[in-house]
Amino acid sequence: xxxxxxxxxxxxxxxxxxxxxxxxxxxxxxxxxxxxxxxxxxxxxxxxxxxxxxxxxxxxxxxxxxxxxxxxxxxxxxxxxxxxxxxxxxxxxxxxxxxxxxxxxxxxxxxxx
Amino acid sequence: xxxxxxxxxxxxxxxxxxxxxxxxxxxxxxxxxxxxxxxxxxxxxxxxxxxxxxxxxxxxxxxxxxxxxxxxxxxxxxxxxxxxxxxxxxxxxxxxxxxxxxxxxxxxxxxxxx
Numbered sequence: 001x002x003x004x005x006x007x008x009x010x011x012x013x014x015x016x017x018x019x020x021x022x023x024x025x026x027x028x029x030x031x032x033x034x035x036x037x038x039x040x041x042x043x044x045x046x047x048x049x050x051x052x053x054x055x056x057x058x059x060x061x062x063x064x065x066x067x068x069x070x071x072x073x074x075x076x077x078x079x080x081x082x083x084x085x086x087x088x089x090x091x092x093x094x095x096x097x098x099x100x101x102x103x104x105x106x107x108x109x110x111x112x113x
Numbered sequence: 114x115x116x117x118x119x120x121x122x123x124x125x126x127x128x129x130x131x132x133x134x135x136x137x138x139x140x141x142x143x144x145x146x147x148x149x150x151x152x153x154x155x156x157x158x159x160x161x162x163x164x165x166x167x168x169x170x171x172x173x174x175x176x177x178x179x180x181x182x183x184x185x186x187x188x189x190x191x192x193x194x195x196x197x198x199x200x201x202x203x204x205x206x207x208x209x210x211x212x213x214x215x216x217x218x219x220x221x222x223x224x225x226x227x
Contacts, residue, residue, distance in 0.1 A: 032213040041119075043203055044156075045189070051213035072155035093216070098163055099144055099209050101216050105155035 002027050002097060006090045006104035013080055013111050021075040021107045023064075023090035031092040032075040033057075033066055038087040038106070047075075070106070080111045115139050119204050119219035126194040126226045134189040134222050136204030142217070143209045145187040146171070147179065149200040150221075156203070162187055165209060194226045 007022040014037030025031065032051045036044040053068035062077045073090060090104040120135045138145065146161035148171075158171030158208040162181040170192040176198060187206075191198060203222050 034215065036218075037186065043220045044205075046215045049213055049215065091216075093207075095210065097209055097213065099211070099214060100158075100161065101146075101205075101207075103156045105153070113149070 001100045002031065002092060002100075004090050004092055004102050004104040006088075007107050009087075010107070010110060012107040013109070015082055015113050016079045017109055017111075018078045019075070019077040019109070021088055021090075021109070023073045023075065023104060025026075025071050025082070025090075025092050025102075027071075027092055029094045029096035031043040031094040033064070034091040034093070034101075035062070035064055035075050036091060036103075038089065039079065039113055040086070044089060071095055080109070082111045082113055085109055085111045114125075117204055117206055117217050117219035119222050121222060122220065123223050126191070127225065128194060128196060128226060130194050132191050132194065134191075134202055134224075136187045136189065136205075136219060138187075138204075138206040138217070139185065140206060140217065141184060142206035143184070144153050144216075145181065145204065145206045146216075147177070147187070147189045148203045148205065149173065149198075150203060159189065159202075170217070191224075192224050194224075196226045198224065200224060201225045 034049045048059040050057040050066035084106040087109045147159040148156040162168045169176040202217040208214045
């Protein structure tokens with residue numbers, strides 16, 4: 001079946017540090033991959049996505065590359081800011097399962113000045 | 114364009130009470146779903162629907178009912194609230210059959226059952 005495994009948190013970084021949050025997936029079909037972000041007290045919102053192998057999704061300085069050979073979609077940012085403090089969710093959807101979404105458990109990031 | 118709306122934002126119930134969480138979307142999405150979010154558990158799918166008149170169970174359906182009489186609305190009913198249902202509930206919607214189609218989330222309902 002489909003599933004997503006992401007790095008356990010919480011993660012605490014100093015401002016301007018490099019961020020990596022690992023995400024690996026298992027899928028029966030050819031999934032699309034997503035990173036969602038949840039700021040305190042809010043719903044999830046799409047951060048970036050990729051729909052085929054070697055695609056790179058990017059937004060707000062965050063990047064993730066769809067790696068089919070390693071079934072991974074790691075989130076990276078070169079220099080984090082205090083405003084990046086949030087919970088990050090890796091997810092996949094698959095046309096074979098009617099576009100149902102499968103989410104990882106989320107990784108909490110706190111950036112300190 | 115309001116996206117996905119949820120009401121109420123906060124709710125406190127006593128054990129055994131029933132209530133309905135409302136969800137509506139104005140994007141003509143076929144797929145709608147309800148999740149609950151608990152600390153350390155991520156998002157767990159409660160029920161989902163692929164169109165008006167069609168609903169199905171997710172990972173944690175017990176204690177919850179849904180119906181989908183219109184494309185726009187997807188209410189979640191708690192039949193007899195229990196403290197274990199204390200959680201944050203999110204409604205989401207998306208298109209079906211679109212590669213890379215994102216799921217849009219509402220702002221959430223924070224429910225406490227005492």
